[in-house]
Amino acid sequence: MNRQEKNKQTQQRIIDSFIQLVNEKGFNNLTVSNITRTAKLSRGTFYIYYLDKYDVLEKIESYLLSNIERLMQINMDKTISWLDDTSNHKLSAELDTYSPYRSFIQSFDFLDKNRFTLKTLLSKNGDSQFVYKLRNLIDNQIGKNYEKIFKDGTEVMPSDYTHDLLISSLISIIGHWLEKNDPESPAEIAEILIHSRILVTYQLK
Numbered sequence: 001m002n003r004q005e006k007n008k009q010t011q012q013r014i015i016d017s018f019i020q021l022v023n024e025k026g027f028n029n030l031t032v033s034n035i036t037r038t039a040k041l042s043r044g045t046f047y048i049y050y051l052d053k054y055d056v057l058e059k060i061e062s063y064l065l066s067n068i069e070r071l072m073q074i075n076m077d078k079t080i081s082w083l084d085d086t087s088n089h090k091l092s093a094e095l096d097t098y099s100p101y102r103s104f105i106q107s108f109d110f111l112d113k114n115r116f117t118l119k120t121l122l123s124k125n126g127d128s129q130f131v132y133k134l135r136n137l138i139d140n141q142i143g144k145n146y147e148k149i150f151k152d153g154t155e156v157m158p159s160d161y162t163h164d165l166l167i168s169s170l171i172s173i174i175g176h177w178l179e180k181n182d183p184e185s186p187a188e189i190a191e192i193l194i195h196s197r198i199l200v201t202y203q204l205k
Contacts, residue, residue: 011049013039018056019117026125027057061121061130064114069137071107076145078103101190108186108193111174119178135171142166169196 001009017038021030032053036046050056078100111118121130142163173196177189184192 007049010041010045013041014046014049014056015060018053018060019120022125023116023120023123024125027053027127057127060117061127061133064118064121065133065137067110068107068134069141071103071110072138072141074103075100075107076141080145101194104190104193105186108177108189111178112183112186115178115183122175122178131171135167138167138170139163 014035017035018030021034021038025034030053032043032046035053035056036043039046050059082100120126122134170193173189173193177183183189
């Protein structure tokens with residue numbers, strides 16, 4: 001194992017221990033000593049990588065939010081391309097070139113791989129601000145693409161209500177899926193999302 005791989009492994013031990021402790025004790029109650037004992041590392045090693053527990057939290061959330069933002073933009077681009085194609089009459093849950101379905105699966109694959117971390121941060125033991133950070137990210141993504149989706153301005157509902165419906169329904173579906181003990185697969189939840197969020201909201205035009 002080279003030095004880079006060892007550093008990555010050490011950081012992952014700190015992150016895994018941090019999330020475990022947040023889940024068990026709550027973020028406000030854990031200390032750096034708790035993290036180092038759980039990770040079986042010295043405090044000196046911890047401080048090579050992080051300033052304090054707040055730095056660990058910020059880096060974890062930054063990683064999650066930046067990837068969610070990247071994947072969401074891919075979903076938006078795919079959806080807008082689909083809406084621009086007048087030959088399409090309905091969204092298809094098929095792995096074809098034009099449907100957003102594949103990109104939705106990739107998004108839920110990422111969320112699924114980080115399920116425990118996301119559930120922990122969104123729980124009462126996690127960061128009370130994380131849900132607002134997530135909502136703001138989704139709000140910004142929908143906001144900057146809204147005119148491309150509803151470009152003819154013929155929504156049945158006023159745009160602010162449609163905008164809020166998109167955000168609320170997306171967060172609600174993701175949150176419910178993350179909390180389930182026996183959740184659907186990324187492919188299954190992607191299909192549910194296609195038919196409940198994009199198709200239904202597009203029909204409000």
